[in-house]
Amino acid sequence: MTWQQLDEHAKSIAAVLYSSGIRQDDTVAVQIPNSIALTATYLALWRLGAVATPMPVSYRRHELSGIVRACDAVAVITTGRLGDRAMAAEALDPTTEHDRLHTVFAFGPDVPSGAVEIEPATVPRDDLVAASTYASGLHLTINDRVTICWTSGTEAAPKGVPRCHADWLAVGQGVQDGLGTTEESVLVNPFPLVNMAGFAAALLPWLIGGGHLVHHHPLDIAVYLGQIQQHRATHTTMPPAILTMLLQNDDLRGKFDLSSLQRVGAGGAPLPPPVVEAWQNDHGVEVINFFGSNEGVCLLGAPGDIPDPTVRAQHLPNYAAPDRSWVVRLSRSTEVRLVDPLTGVVVDTIGGRGELRLKGPTVFGGYLEGTAAASPFDEDGFLCSGDVFELCGDHGEYLRFVDRIKEIIIRGGMNIAPAEIEGLLQDHPAVSEVAIVGVPDDVLGEKCCAVVVPSAGATPTLDDLTAHLRARDIASFKLPERIELVDTLPRNAVGKLLRRHIRTDLLESK
Template sequence: MGAGSGTGARRLHPPERVAEYTEAGWWDGETTDSLLRARVREHPDRLALVDPLNKTDLVDSPPLRLSWAGVDAEADRLAAVLLRHGLGQGDVLGVQLPNTAEQVCVYLACWRIGVIVSPLPVQYREHETVQLGQLASFDAFLTASRIGTRRVAAEVLSLRDRIPSLRLLFAYGEGVPEGAVSLAAEAALPYDPAEVSSYIEKHSADPNDCITICWTSGTEATPKGVPRCHNDWLAIARTCAEAPRMTADDVLLNPFPMVNMAGFAGLFLPWLRVGCVLVQHHPFDLPVFLRQIAEERATYTVAPPALLTMLLAREDLLAVTDLSSLTRIGSGSAPLSVAMVTGWQERHGIGVINFFGSNEGTGMLTDPYDVPDPADRARFFPRYGDSSGVRWSTLAATWTSLRIVDPSTGADIEEPGVAGELRIKSPQVFAGYLKGEELPSPFDELGYLKTGDLFEIAGEQGQFLRYVDRAKDLIIRGGMNIAPAELEHLLSGHPAVAEVAVVGYPDAVLGERVCAVVVPRPGTEVSLGEVVAHLQSLHIASYKLPERLEVRGELPRNPVGKVLKRELRGELS
């Protein structure tokens, strides 16, 4: 095949939206490759990218420490390999790699020549690979010969006849199976950078070109493809770099798999925008994570709320860990507890930033600069575009329009304390699902993204929004709505509860009843009576009290850490 046999760029947003957002300055005309080239021009020899400490346990290659020039060279050489094997603008490459330097360089190489990346979590196996490969029509797949103990390249090779579009398999590492392209062998071949430059000149990138197809989190039965272009990804990156006031002097420690919103927007793309150091971490290992903070002098990281709560309770561990470089932490994907956010700030002087978003459209963040009170930061998000007179300093406040809508009537809710669906319009919102013509529209009649999340107006001036729950997770008991997130937040304060998920289970009379699924702290036990007594001591309405308790060793989660309530409900039916 000739170099770059792709069918051409896939533009995502309609021209009128591109013109509107570009004229407003919300989309700045940059691409991921133009940002990479800018970083290389600024400081080519400065450290840019650091591999996990335990990389050799993951894959068959040594840990790397690359400068910006080194990242650029690796990406360019890999782009030449892809072109040599006939991949080009508009082709889709499935990628299944742990968080490593190679993973970063693969993404940057693809975007340099217009190849669309569809990243898969390393936990995905044959079922998910075939399902997503068919949905996105993978032209090629790139992985490692070995990830941990799994021979992933051989697994994918055996699936080729089940993914009709798949014509190529690339693999890093040793023992690459016959029929796959060894990237180690390819790297030893001569390569001419002029060939890549020539291709780029003939296939210029547009900021509206699709660069990724990520996948909804798996809390639903069938994942949906979420295409993203340079424009909306880099708008998100501007906001996520701004929240911690990120600069080129920062050292970012990334423990989130770079497969969806948290991994891409939280650290990877902000790193590309500001030109600091990105330290990769995978899989999550607490001793390694804390060691990386100390040894790499990490200044900023992101972590799920459960981890931050657990760490705060381990004063013995924190006492022997050097956290002196760490100044702020981002968190989200679940409601933050007031005790956790307050504890990190008061005991360690570290501000926790509260993020809310989704693959379809990141929306809001609460940072220590606009909201210095940690209790407010844990509970609330800014009500962008409100009429309270409160001004927010972030770009997101300028370009985000919000609605709170009654799910039954579709009417806008303006009064505090009334839950409704959050709807968002923003340059950070995606253009629509892959094969969206076959799916219900995710947008309302005014063009706002229907998030499926319930919020209510809060704060003395109505300047905040408070998360209530996912609309589909609401439990309706005898006609009364119960928000599991509220109960989960309250139960997380029980001394014997390490983790908790609240779900409904069927009842012939009331429709649903409430079940608390609890993971106890080590060395403790918990009973339904204790759970109910704890909630009664907090004076909640009696109809919200759990009538069933399930004790588990762990909660079922998808590859990016979200609790699979669908599975829990299925088990309780």
């Protein structure tokens, strides 16, 4: 689509939504795969002043119902069918459970009875005029909420992360400074367009810089590389494992012409310096080191700030470094500090380690009411990231990621809260105790392993556990992919589960 065609497409979708009662400040759940339809749906909702709460298509009734309840959504927008799943029919079920949820919209085909079909080509002109008149009369500000994304931490339930126009503009401009997209750029987006990864690395740079956005979903390496070749992509994002795999696999890489690539964003796991160096020196592709979260951590190692690829691979800019200016404009409005999580003392010595804390325009204002047990901010108003960094460089100009304080598992860019899975497995008759931990995976980064203390006389299998979870309509990416049976689970003196001991003592030793 051209920009004008996309604008008309979004206006038609907005007309369908408006005619069925969607108004300013309404929250609408969106569960659509990466596509023109998804992009246009976001634009349509924002045109009406409504709030989008994006959900991965892998979410099922368990997650959908919880999110709808938490954010008081009035509608769901999805597809009639995706593969073997009747998405719209699944979304219709929660309408009987939530008083505010009144409409399920669906793109065809296979839109079931009871859902409102979105068919932009057949929208009556009167509906288009009515929606346009309504939109033109709205009073909108940069502080109006536009999204509620979801992130899983150590709590069992996901936490809502509200964002306004100003938040996303700040994130987008910061990333745009690093990526440097223009009207001539072509971006291929392989990440689900539901949270920081997809919004920051693809949607926002495209909207701000112009150019051509190509969606990819779900990840299929051959299709993905084919899109880069076909569309002569200049920018994309890749998990570090994929960057490494492609560099090592000459046969696969040689099947596709990737010569158009200029810059690739990567994050979510440490970047090997030799890999970043080889992409830049041997293939002319600059790798940008991204570090972000839905809550607002937004640091990026851009080539203009860290020219040496081996340094850029493992370091991020420390915006608090004295007498240092940075290409990324966010550096001038973002405060950064490392704090010892035990003592609360600010770390200011080279080689010192502490929790990364930030304050600035990309940081959100707080979790959606009722979705988080505690505030993520310290007494000075800094966001506590839960991530440990080391102060590096000759003058403390760099930060190096060390480890996560949080216990979440990150599988292919998707966050999994162990407590959520453990809670669902705890009532399995063959399970006495269970701990969900992440184990390394070459492609996805991490996978879930269920460490189980069996009930007396029972021998649960992986199939038993996954069947139990599937019966509760949980997303497939959260399912355990390995099981280990043990006699006891390690705990500290107050009974808290020692996950690190499980990973080191029970798993890495095998």
